[in-house]
Amino acid sequence: MPKLRHIAIAAKDPDKMAEFYMKAFGFKEVRRGDSPLAYGYHLTDGTIDLAILRFKTDQIGKGMDYTGLHHFGVLVADVDAFAKKLEGLGARHYLDESEGRVGGFEVKFHGPEGVLFDVSEHPWTGTAGLDEDEAAVREAAE
Amino acid sequence: MPKLRHIAIAAEDPEAMAEFYKKAFDFQEVGRPNGFLADGVFLSDGTLNMAILKFKTDQLGKGMDYRGLHHFGVLVEDVEEFTKKLDELGAEHYIDNSQHEPQPGNFEKKFYGPERVLFDIAEHAWLGAEPLPAEMKEAAE
Numbered sequence: 001m002p003k004l005r006h007i008a009i010a011a012k013d014p015d016k017m018a019e020f021y022m023k024a025f026g027f028k029e030v031r032r033g034d035s036p037l038a039y040g041y042h043l044t045d046g047t048i049d050l051a052i053l054r055f056k057t058d059q060i061g062k063g064m065d066y067t068g069l070h071h072f073g074v075l076v077a078d079v080d081a082f083a084k085k086l087e088g089l090g091a092r093h094y095l096d097e098s099e100g101r102v103g104g105f106e107v108k109f110h111g112p113e114g115v116l117f118d119v120s121e122h123p124w125t126g127t128a129g130l131d132e133d134e135a136a137v138r139e140a141a142e
Numbered sequence: 143m144p145k146l147r148h149i150a151i152a153a154e155d156p157e158a159m160a161e162f163y164k165k166a167f168d169f170q171e172v173g174r175p176n177g178f179l180a181d182g183v184f185l186s187d188g189t190l191n192m193a194i195l196k197f198k199t200d201q202l203g204k205g206m207d208y209r210g211l212h213h214f215g216v217l218v219e220d221v222e223e224f225t226k227k228l229d230e231l232g233a234e235h236y237i238d239n240s241q242h243e244p245q246p247g248n249f250e251k252k253f254y255g256p257e258r259v260l261f262d263i264a265e266h267a268w269l270g271a272e273p274l275p276a277e278m279k280e281a282a283e
Contacts, residue, residue: 003189
């Protein structure tokens with residue numbers, strides 16, 4: 001089964017917010033970045049990536065001042081297969097990660113009611129992979 | 143370490159949205175919460191509880207028409223201990239589930255963290271969510 005492995009929060013001050021969650025829950029910083037899409041931090045609880053980001057574009061149509069939970073991400077065995085499936089179910093393809101970067105989102109979709117989510121077939125940095133049986137399925141597909 | 147175990151989405155039509163995620167990712171329906179704060183559908187990927195909810199109050203201050211990701215939840219060993227810690231770090235306590243009709247497998251306390259981001263903590267796993275790793279739990283007991 002695909003796995004929820006990423007939660008992203010839109011923040012005005014990612015440095016301060018990341019510090020709060022590291023102190024509060026012991027989450028570890030695994031990556032800090034400044035990309036064309038966002039500046040901020042990736043924390044992990046060992047299983048899930050918690051991204052705390054200042055976005056540079058309005059991906060969710062709520063304006064550049066929006067702060068709060070932003071999107072989530074699902075780890076799947078095969079991004080192309082899921083892209084077809086999601087489009088078949090009416091999700092709108094929004095954006096592909098074009099730099100071949102591994103450890104972040106790979107494809108973004110808008111699902112029902114415009115809710116944004118990512119799918120990736122490589123785990124977000126610092127997060128758990130798919131279950132072993134599913135990893136075997138992925139290997140078999142490659 | 144505490145674990146992220148819950149993510150909540152504010153939906154106009156939780157039924158239709160839940161149906162989408164069940165079909166898309168095979169998430170399993172594990173409950174139909176009907177509480178003082180929201181109605182909707184609980185899904186699970188085997189690790190996290192994904193709540194797709196129609197909220198009855200404006201918890202975020204973004205208006206009753208807000209749709210999208212709403213809050214997340216962290217499973218901790220001891221809610222009281224984390225309540226103290228969160229207060230010291232400047233989080234604002236918002237509400238306790240026990241103040242109303244406690245629903246097992248749901249949030250226990252809600253806090254506003256930096257920039258008014260809402261999150262829950264609980265020491266009993268959300269419906270369909272994985273408990274804390276056994277060794278951590280045993281060490282705490």
